[in-house]
Amino acid sequence: MPTGVPILTEAGQVIRDYLAAEQTYGRIPASADTDVLGLTLIGSTQLLFADRTGVRPTADQVRAFVGSVVPA
Numbered sequence: 001m002p003t004g005v006p007i008l009t010e011a012g013q014v015i016r017d018y019l020a021a022e023q024t025y026g027r028i029p030a031s032a033d034t035d036v037l038g039l040t041l042i043g044s045t046q047l048l049f050a051d052r053t054g055v056r057p058t059a060d061q062v063r064a065f066v067g068s069v070v071p072a
Helices: 006-024 034-049 059-069
Strands: none
Touching (some): 006 034, 034 059
């Protein structure tokens, strides 16, 4: 059983695994810390989408955010 908030813990692991796979294809630098990137993406995107009364971020805004966090 994952610790913390189970669904976020599991999502973080899935994203970290995905980012590690992207490293093997050379799309993310080998020096990138996929553990930190995964947690950063989970926490930050959760905050982007947490407000159910505000305007939902556009796909372009999400791409811009992810692009600013994940090194090229």
